[in-house]
Amino acid sequence: MSRLVVFALIVIAARSQMAGQELKTASVGFPINRLIELALQRNEELLAARARVREAEGMRLQAGLRPNPVIDVGAANGAVLGSRGESEYSLSVAQTIETAGKRGRRIAAGELEVELARLGAEDVERRLRFQGRSAAA
Helix, strand or coil, X not given: CHHHHHHHHHHHHHHHHCCCCCCCECCCCCEHHHHHHHHHHHXXXXXXXXXXXXXXXXXXXXXXXXXXXXXEEEEEEHHHHXXXXXXXXXXXXXXXXXXXXXXXXXXXXHHHHHHHHHHXXXXXXXXXXXXXXXXXX
16 A cells, blocks of 8 residues: 555646646656556555466466376384284275366366456556546546
């Protein structure tokens, strides 16, 4: 939020120094569009929204993967009780078998999550650009 305040102050300062002129450049020689782009690159809210997009893309990728098999190995002997002749070994393998299109539904849900996150990031960027242009006008 503090970065947004700094951005607003830059835009207001540029506006006050250029009263009566068209706002094409700030007094320091930066175009307003460049100032807005710099503010967007550092805005925490927008960075978080973009991170949510990358997170959703990762979750979509993970949704398309098949579950890993589980291997369990065990060994026991009678040495604790002094019985040397008793030994027991075990090995088991388990694999989850998905039925009824569960994997496809997970992938579809992941794609919707990515789209929702992408739209959210675009909305945040749109609102920030509007705020910057309104403050500059």
